Amino acid sequence: xxxxxxxxxxxxxxxxxxxxxxxxxxxxxxxxxxxxxxxxxxxxxxxxxxxxxxxxxxxxxxxxxxxxxxxxxxxxxxxxxxxxxxxxxxxxxxxxxxxxxxxxxxxxxxxxxxxxxxxxxxxxxxxxxxxxxxxxxxxxxxxxxxxxxxxxxxxxxxxxxxxxxxxxxxxxxxxxxxxxxxxxxxxxxxxxxxxxxxxxxxxxxxxxxxxxxxxxxxxxxxxxxxxxxxxxxxxxxxxxxxxxxxxxxxxxxxxxxxxxxxxxxxxxxxxxxxxxxxxxxxxxxxxxxxxxxxxxxxxxxxxxxxxxxxxxxxxxxxxxxxxxxxxxxxxxxxxxxxxxxxxxxxxxxxxxxxxxxxxxxxxxxxxxxxxxxxxxxxxxxxxxxxxxxxxxxxxxxxxxxxxxxxxxxxxxxxxxxxxxxxxxxxxxxxxxxxxxxxxxxxxxxxxxxxxxxxxxxxxxxxxxxxxxxxxxxxxxxxxxxxxxxxxxxxxxxxxxxxxxxxxxxxxxxxxxxxxxxxxxxxxxxxxxxxxxxxxxxxxxxxxxxxxxxxxxxxxxxxxxxxxxxxxxxxxxxxxxxxxxxxxxxxxxxxxxxxxxxxxxxxxxxxxxxxxxxxxxxxxxxxxxxxxxxxxxxxxxxxxxxxxxxxxxxxxxxxxxxxxxxxxxxxxxxxxxxxxxxxxxxxxxxxxxxxxxxxxxxxxxxxxxxxxxxxxxxxxxxxxxxxxxxxxxxxxxxxxxxxxxxxxxxxxxxxxxxxxxxxxxxxxxxxxxxxxxxxxxxxxxxxxxxxxxxx
DNA sequence: GTTGGCGTCGTTTTT
DNA sequence: CGACGCCAAC
Numbered sequence: 001x002x003x004x005x006x007x008x009x010x011x012x013x014x015x016x017x018x019x020x021x022x023x024x025x026x027x028x029x030x031x032x033x034x035x036x037x038x039x040x041x042x043x044x045x046x047x048x049x050x051x052x053x054x055x056x057x058x059x060x061x062x063x064x065x066x067x068x069x070x071x072x073x074x075x076x077x078x079x080x081x082x083x084x085x086x087x088x089x090x091x092x093x094x095x096x097x098x099x100x101x102x103x104x105x106x107x108x109x110x111x112x113x114x115x116x117x118x119x120x121x122x123x124x125x126x127x128x129x130x131x132x133x134x135x136x137x138x139x140x141x142x143x144x145x146x147x148x149x150x151x152x153x154x155x156x157x158x159x160x161x162x163x164x165x166x167x168x169x170x171x172x173x174x175x176x177x178x179x180x181x182x183x184x185x186x187x188x189x190x191x192x193x194x195x196x197x198x199x200x201x202x203x204x205x206x207x208x209x210x211x212x213x214x215x216x217x218x219x220x221x222x223x224x225x226x227x228x229x230x231x232x233x234x235x236x237x238x239x240x241x242x243x244x245x246x247x248x249x250x251x252x253x254x255x256x257x258x259x260x261x262x263x264x265x266x267x268x269x270x271x272x273x274x275x276x277x278x279x280x281x282x283x284x285x286x287x288x289x290x291x292x293x294x295x296x297x298x299x300x301x302x303x304x305x306x307x308x309x310x311x312x313x314x315x316x317x318x319x320x321x322x323x324x325x326x327x328x329x330x331x332x333x334x335x336x337x338x339x340x341x342x343x344x345x346x347x348x349x350x351x352x353x354x355x356x357x358x359x360x361x362x363x364x365x366x367x368x369x370x371x372x373x374x375x376x377x378x379x380x381x382x383x384x385x386x387x388x389x390x391x392x393x394x395x396x397x398x399x400x401x402x403x404x405x406x407x408x409x410x411x412x413x414x415x416x417x418x419x420x421x422x423x424x425x426x427x428x429x430x431x432x433x434x435x436x437x438x439x440x441x442x443x444x445x446x447x448x449x450x451x452x453x454x455x456x457x458x459x460x461x462x463x464x465x466x467x468x469x470x471x472x473x474x475x476x477x478x479x480x481x482x483x484x485x486x487x488x489x490x491x492x493x494x495x496x497x498x499x500x501x502x503x504x505x506x507x508x509x510x511x512x513x514x515x516x517x518x519x520x521x522x523x524x525x526x527x528x529x530x531x532x533x534x535x536x537x538x539x540x541x542x543x544x545x546x547x548x549x550x551x552x553x554x555x556x557x558x559x560x561x562x563x564x565x566x567x568x569x570x571x572x573x574x575x576x577x578x579x580x581x582x583x584x585x586x587x588x589x590x591x592x593x594x595x596x597x598x599x600x601x602x603x604x605x606x607x608x609x610x611x612x613x614x615x616x617x618x619x620x621x622x623x624x625x626x627x628x629x630x631x632x633x634x635x636x637x638x639x640x641x642x643x644x645x646x647x648x649x650x651x652x653x654x655x656x657x658x659x660x661x662x663x664x665x666x667x668x669x670x671x672x673x674x675x676x677x678x679x680x681x682x683x684x685x686x687x688x689x690x691x692x693x694x695x696x697x698x699x700x701x702x703x704x705x706x707x708x709x710x711x712x713x714x715x716x717x718x719x720x721x722x723x724x725x726x727x728x729x730x731x732x733x734x735x736x737x738x739x740x741x742x743x744x745x746x747x748x749x750x751x752x753x754x755x756x757x758x759x760x761x762x763x764x765x766x767x768x769x770x771x772x773x774x775x776x777x778x779x780x781x782x783x784x785x786x787x788x789x790x
Numbered sequence: 791g792t793t794g795g796c797g798t799c800g801t802t803t804t805t
Numbered sequence: 806c807g808a809c810g811c812c813a814a815c
Contacts, residue, residue: 065805111805136804158800210805278804379802381806401804435791442791564805584803606802622803645801646806 009048009080013041020265020298021045024053024237027258027292028265029285033329034272034314034628035305035590042239042267043073046105047080049237060105061235063254065242067109067565069588073241074098074107106235110250111210111564114217117231118208124224125216130556132207132419132426133563137407139163139209142428146197157190165191166198170211171247171279173218204458206425214249221256232260242588243268243288247279255291264292270325271318274584274622276614286325303329305590307336309664310634314627317659321617338704340635341657343669347382347598347642351389354595357635358395358578361593370396373578374591376626378604382597383580390578400581406565410522410532411539415562417512421496422556425460427453434489437521441489445482465490492516504554506544509536583626594630596623599638600651623656638673666704740764745788753788 010018020030020041032038046062049055062077064070078087090104098104099116106113115133122129134142143159165188169179176196183192202209208216221228238258240246243266246254258264266288273282289295303311308331315329344350358373375386383399390397405411413436416429423429435441453464465486492515499511513519513536522533546558579591598604604623609615627634636657641650653673662674740746744756746766754768 067805109805213805274803275805277802381801438792440791444791582803608802618803643806 007052009044009051013037013044014302016298016300016302017041017044020300021048023296023298024049024055025263027262027288027295029288029292029295029297030265030267030300031285031297031325031327032267032269032300033303033327034269034625035303036300036329037302037304038267038269038300039069039073039076039241039588041300042241042265043076043080045265046073046077046237046239050105051081055237057105058102059234059236061113061237061257062105062107062239063110063113063241064107065109065245066588067112069241070108070112077105077107109564110253111213112561114213114253115560115564117217117220117227118213121220121224121227122216124227125220127203127208127216128206128425130206130423132205132423132429133213133560134202134205134207134209134428135406135563136163136210137412138207138428141432142201142205143194143198146194146201150194150197152190152194157187161187162191162194166195167209167211168279169195170215171249173215173249173252204425204460205427206423207428211249214247214253218249218253218256221253228256229260231257236261237263237265239265239267241267242272244270244273244282244285245275245280246284248281248284249279251281251284262292262294271321271327271621272587272625274587274618274625276618282323299327301327301329303331303333305631306331306628307333307632309336309338310627310630313339313634313660313664314624316661317620317627317656318624320659321620323614323617337633339660339665340633341660341665341667341669341673342635342637343653343667343673344637344639345641346639347385348389350597350637350639351386352393353637354386354597354635355389355393355395357595358593359393361633368592369576370578371576372592373595374586374589374593374629375578375580375595375597376583376586376629377580377597378583378606378622379598380582382603386580386597390580396577398575398577398579400579401585405535405538406562408532408535410535413518414509414512414536414539415559417496417516417518418508418555418559420462420493421500421508421512422559424462424493427461430461437517439485439489441482441485445486462490462493500555501551503551504544504547504549505558506540506547507551508555509540509543583622583629586629587625590629590631592631593633593635594626595635595637596626597637598642599636599654599657600642601654602649602651603642603644604654605656620656620659623654662704740787747788 010021013021014037017037017040020028021044024045030038030041032041042062046060049060050057062070062073064073075087075091078090081087082090094101094104097108097112097116098106099108099113106116108116118127118131119129122131140159140163143163147157147159147162169176169191174182176192176199179195180192183189202212221231235257238254240254245268254264266285268285270282270285273280273285276282289297306314311329311331311333318324342350342353344353354375358370361368361373362370377383377386380401387397387399406415413433416432419426419429420433431446434446449461449464453459453461456464468483468486495515496508496512499515500508503511519533522529522536542562543555543558546554546561548554549557583596596604602610605616605619609619638651638653638657641648643649653669657673658675660674665674667673740756740759742756742759745753746756747753754766756764757767758765
């Protein structure tokens, strides 16, 4: 291949990247390792197509998984094409998708791209083009309603589990009939019964759930060949980012689109496939060369992100996986500091060690700022304690994900109102807010309305209420008072619909707050109410970004984007704050300093995947993703014991630590977390701690040990901390919580009931009523004990 | 119809 | 430990 390295779009790229850019025609598979300049290559390739190959931007499509990735790509492509000034101007002046813009490429997520198509063509499938988009919560409410109607108890059958099976079916493009054919158990049979009802209800509400958005688009392509042909003709050059995360439906969707011109460029890394639980099939990327035999494959193996120590260590972790392609990343970067493996006393000390280290680095080096640090974890629940520590240390932080803004009650309420205003058929939204603020419309009234709706062929509830006014003397036992109340609600909605024709999105919300009395309802004098009101104000400011659009369209566009927004999109890397997020969320990001917390068996790898080899491999890929976020320093932490689901647990250090080469690491653990026999098994809490304190010290692997710092210093002095402290003289742990005294009756999780006969420091001597167990000594701070009434 | 108290339940990752 | 659902009392 001749290298035109003097070309401005090529001269900053390495040879493999250039090759990827220059292969403009036909299918291309770019296997891009972590930190290998994947986005850079993709954006340069798109810019090259347009600027050099004179492909019309209108014919270019690039699909990503997150809005953030799409936004980033859009920004970078426009920068390359037009320079920063014009790019910024363009980005600011266009709101919403570029689907209908003649001079810009379409760069968006799978979902937003499909929504654009469906807004235009869904009527061909018997839906209205102004459909609503249901999120998980909406779907759950709907499913619960269905199950109640079907007389299925939501106690015995979990609506979430049913929905997740339906989701799986949709990801595999199975219609209710097809799903029913392969139902193999009583549970899947139940799912097979509920799936068609769920679809019918969605359709009555003129709503699609997330999976429908993809599946309906594929259905549209199948049933309307002309639509597909038009789109094939339009999108002659297609790129897909993170191809390893596509599910079957997305795979089919893209293949249909690319079928005619076959100019399909997919980019991905099977080592970073972490969404199989959501239907992603890594097989799509592994099979690309089979699906497109003429494909050109380019491997990007030079890593520009991490030090060689981080790169080598993460490589030895991923190398343990059996199912993966072979590649070897390399770097020009220096070795860098060793990976720090730290054992903390408990989850609070873990947070303390992280906070102290952040402060230490900030003092030691002038350059880093808070935004250079990320704290990653497996589950959102872990963020809480770390957050508290950050607060105590006065370190500015930002939690991405977790308690989600768009899932807050007040936000969902306002959005439900807005959805109903735009789409009066949306009865799920109606049910959510018809009695918020309280209007004395309770379950009795609603049941009556729902019955009427069913008898009239599932007419939307709002129409039922409207008709109540006209058909005087309705036969259902709704007294006049109720009819009046309901009439007021209908009036409110119709007033708001008029307002929607006069004001842009933010104006509609402001009016709504007054008209519906929702503002009064929130501002009840409590501080909590004020916070909620602030959240609503925040929503208004988001909505005001759509104020340039004409009334009506403004609100509709706002709702559409909000429905597909994720919390990652709220993450602003210009914020000067330490970032806390899950490793899933962190994919695609990079930070100079990364802490991974909670490296314990049962947490990471998660307990649910411990016994399933495929899932364990996915956990290991997640570990790989987490580690490769780090540029300079990487810290891996685990706690000796941890408060988990209300109990104190002692988990052994994560098995992934054992995959690390000792010479690349330093540890403060007196035992060796890297060695097989240094691992204590999960045991009764007390035994775990004793094993840790008196257990065999394993020195054989050559792991470099750093001086053990006094863990207590990680708790700030000024704040009294009730957590157990190490009693140096006895070598035992003395607990302050909870306080037991002689004579207390207690219940132990496994030993059953007993009586405290002696208290020495934190050690309780308990006589259990079960003679097989007898008298035991337990550490009060960690034993799973509860006081019970005498 | 609304409120609050109490008990039970389940605890992953998310476009 | 926390969210949520159910039931009993207002």
